[in-house]
Each structure stands twice: as structure tokens, then as C-alpha cells.
Amino acid sequence: MSSTTTLPPPLATNPTPTTSTRYTAPLTTAHTSGLPIIDISPFLSATSAPSARHKTAQAINAACVNYGFFYLSGHGIPVEKLDEILALARRFFALPLAQKNRIKRFDAGGAEGGDSARGYQGLGENVTGGLQDLQEAVDWYREWDFPGEDGGDGTVKTLQGANLWPEEPVELKSVYEAYIAQVQGVGKALVHAMGVALGLGPPASDDDDAEDENVFVRNCAASFWVMRMIGYPPLSTPLSPGSDPSQFSCGAHTDYGCVTLLLTDPTPGALQVQLRDGTWLNADPIRGAFVVNIGDMIERWTNGLWKSTLHRVVHRGDRYRVSVPFFYEPGFDSVVRPLRECVRRSGRAEMGEGGTYGEHLLTKVFSNFYYSKRTDW
Ligand SMILES: O=C(O)CCC(=O)C(=O)O
Numbered sequence: 116m117s118s119t120t121t122l123p124p125p126l127a128t129n130p131t132p133t134t135s136t137r138y139t140a141p142l143t144t145a146h147t148s149g150l151p152i153i154d155i156s157p158f159l160s161a162t163s164a165p166s167a168r169h170k171t172a173q174a175i176n177a178a179c180v181n182y183g184f185f186y187l188s189g190h191g192i193p194v195e196k197l198d199e200i201l202a203l204a205r206r207f208f209a210l211p212l213a214q215k216n217r218i219k220r221f222d223a224g225g226a227e228g229g230d231s232a233r234g235y236q237g238l239g240e241n242v243t244g245g246l247q248d249l250q251e252a253v254d255w256y257r258e259w260d261f262p263g264e265d266g267g268d269g270t271v272k273t274l275q276g277a278n279l280w281p282e283e284p285v286e287l288k289s290v291y292e293a294y295i296a297q298v299q300g301v302g303k304a305l306v307h308a309m310g311v312a313l314g315l316g317p318p319a320s321d322d323d324d325a326e327d328e329n330v331f332v333r334n335c336a337a338s339f340w341v342m343r344m345i346g347y348p349p350l351s352t353p354l355s356p357g358s359d360p361s362q363f364s365c366g367a368h369t370d371y372g373c374v375t376l377l378l379t380d381p382t383p384g385a386l387q388v389q390l391r392d393g394t395w396l397n398a399d400p401i402r403g404a405f406v407v408n409i410g411d412m413i414e415r416w417t418n419g420l421w422k423s424t425l426h427r428v429v430h431r432g433d434r435y436r437v438s439v440p441f442f443y444e445p446g447f448d449s450v451v452r453p454l455r456e457c458v459r460r461s462g463r464a465e466m467g468e469g470g471t472y473g474e475h476l477l478t479k480v481f482s483n484f485y486y487s488k489r490t491d492w
């Protein structure tokens with residue numbers, strides 16, 4: 116593959132940062148938690164200097180090799196807007212259960228008209244690794260815009276239902292829809308920067324199968340995104356010294372798609388990221404920045420050069436916590452297969468079967484979304 120970029124190729128194997136290098140490795144300003152803060156603004160402006168893009172791309176490569184996680188700044192969404200998204204989530208979860216259940220998620224194929232994916236999920240309904248998570252949540256997805264199949268008897272097929280919006284707070288739907296449009300723009304800039312970070316080179320043709328720096332942009336053009344609004348009451352189960360908690364707010368998992376742009380309230384010590392040596396790092400929020408992590412599809416596309424990292428939520432504070440992750444995913448019919456250049460650099464055999472993102476997503480949903488959503492592919 117021809118490439119005019121001067122970026123160094125990613126390392127063939129993922130290094131294990133040692134305690135002494137872990138916090139100094141990132142190329143950009145390091146927050147005290149150790150994850151780098153990366154400025155995406157050069158990829159949001161058409162007139163930015165090549166050197167600024169280069170710096171961002173290099174920082175992304177280092178962060179994806181070392182952590183699979185980083186903070187994203189310079190995204191252009193005002194902090195007041197982010198605060199409003201979180202405040203609306205908090206107001207929704209404070210409503211009585213009966214009201215929240217008006218947008219309850221139901222299984223596909225049932226008389227209730229559910230599609231197994233969209234709507235409100237009560238406390239404990241999400242199970243990770245066999246344990247119930249102490250969280251409640253609402254999921255919205257890109258509208259189903261493929262030819263619909265009749266579920267039979269007027270029922271709805273998996274993922275093919277309409278999004279369910281609460282009547283209260285009344286402004287939630289319009290504010291969230293505007294946010295979804297904005298955050299998709301950030302996702303697009305980010306996956307472009309990731310293509311550059313891999314040193315794939317500028318596009319040479321309009322070939323849909325070309326593996327240039329726009330490969331992720333093309334595959335996410337019709338992103339089958341998910342917006343999830345999560346509420347976490349504090350955990351109260353006792354902690355036994357030296358052993359893992361017996362209950363989680365969200366058990367250890369990897370995200371299964373492309374990139375996650377996570378917005379959380381200021382609660383510290385809740386989200387934890389597993390480092391290569393198996394220890395857990397608190398990824399405390401930075402106001403105005405997203406916590407970003409790459410998902411399993413990026414790991415597959417890069418043939419493991421970039422890892423989709425385990426993370427979990429252990430919220431023991433005294434305040435109800437809210438978070439709103441936006442999952443910027445490939446298109447439903449996008450084929451996700453390791454990029455030839457990444458296979459070559461990794462020196463490993465191709466990972467996975469290379470099916471479509473939608474097939475993988477449906478496998479998750481059919482194997483009971485509530486109970487297996489967060490296991491590996
Ligand atoms: O709430 C958080 O901080 C993280 C949630 C998460 O990892 C997820 O929903 O996939």
C-alpha cells in the first residue's frame with residue numbers, strides 16, 4: 116500500500132507499560148490518572164496545519180497501543196450542552212418507576228411491540244459476566260432504515276422497532292436528537308484521525324474497498340450508532356479486602372463496536388480501565404472532555420495492533436451517578452475484516468471471520484442482549 120505519511124508504523128505488538136513508563140508514555144498532556152488528553156480539533160477544521168493533525172494522530176496511535184482509552188478535548192460541543200445532557204438523564208432517572216416503564220424495553224416478537232433493544236431497562240436487568248449490574252438505562256439506536264421484515268402478527272423484529280422517548284423531561288427528545296447529530300460529527304473526525312494514526316495514507320481512489328486513511332469514515336458513514344443513558348445508585352455491598360467486589364455497577368467488559376464517546380457526571384473513582392499488567396486505573400472524568408475507548412471492531416480491523424480494553428464501573432460514592440455513552444459504530448451492513456496493512460504489521464494470522472457489523476450485533480441480541488451484551492465477540 117502506498118503511503119505518503121511520515122507517521123511511524125504502529126508497534127507490532129502491544130507493549131506492557133511498566134509502572135515507571137505508564138504515566139509518561141502519552142505524547143500529549145497527561146492527566147493525573149495517566150490517560151492522555153488528545154485534542155481532536157485539527158480533524159474538525161478543514162484548514163488546520165498538517166503538523167497539528169500529525170500530533171493528534173501520533174497521540175491517538177500511542178494511546179490506542181498502550182491503553183485503548185484516552186480523553187478527547189477540542190470537540191467543539193460546549194460544556195453547557197454536555198451538562199444539560201447529564202442533567203436531563205438525572206431528571207429522567209429520578210421519575211417514579213411506573214413512569215420510566217412507559218418506555219420499557221420488551222423482547223422482539225411479543226405482543227408489547229418490543230424489539231429487544233430500544234427502551235428502558237430497570238435496575239439489575241443488565242447482566243455482565245453472570246452478575247446483575249446495579250444500573251438502569253435507556254437505549255436509542257439509529258432508526259432501522261433497511262427494508263423491514265414483518266415480525267408476524269404485527270410484532271416487531273429485533274432492532275427494527277422505533278426509538279422510545281419519554282414524555283418527561285419534555286425537552287429530552289429534542290436536546291438528545293440535536294446532541295446525537297453533533298456527536299456523530301465528532302465520531303467521524305475521530306475515526307478519520309484513527310485512519311491517519313495507522314499511517315494508511317490519503318485516498319487514492321473512490322474504491323469502497325480501499326484501505327486508506329478514510330477506511331473507517333466510509334464504514335461509519337451510515338453508523339448504526341447507539342446512545343445509552345445510564346443511572347447508577349451507589350453500591351452498598353461490602354468489600355472484602357484483597358478480592359474483587361461481589362457486585363458491580365457495570366461488570367468488566369469490552370465495548371463491541373468502533374469507538375465510544377463517554378460523557379459522565381463528575382463522580383470520581385467509578386469508571387476503571389484495565390492496564391496491560393492487569394491492574395485497574397480510575398478514569399476520572401474531566402469536565403468538558405469525553406472519555407473515549409476503542410471497541411472490538413477496531414481491534415479486529417487493526418488485527419490486534421490496537422486493543423479493545425476491559426473496563427468496569429464500581430460506583431461506591433454517596434450520590435446517584437449518571438453517564439451517557441455514545442457508541443459510534445460501523446454501518447449495520449459494513450463488513451469488518453482485518454486491514455491487509457495491519458495484518459502485515461501485526462505478523463499474526465487474520466483475526467475473526469470478517470462478517471458484517473450487523474451480523475455481530477444480532478448475534479449479541481439473539482443470545483439475549485440483556486445477559487450477554489458485554490462478552491467478547
Ligand atoms: O458509565 C460508565 O462510565 C461506562 C459505561 C460503559 O462502559 C458502557 O455502557 O459500555
Ligand SMILES: [Fe+2]
Nearest residue numbers: 368369370426
Ligand atoms: Fe463500556
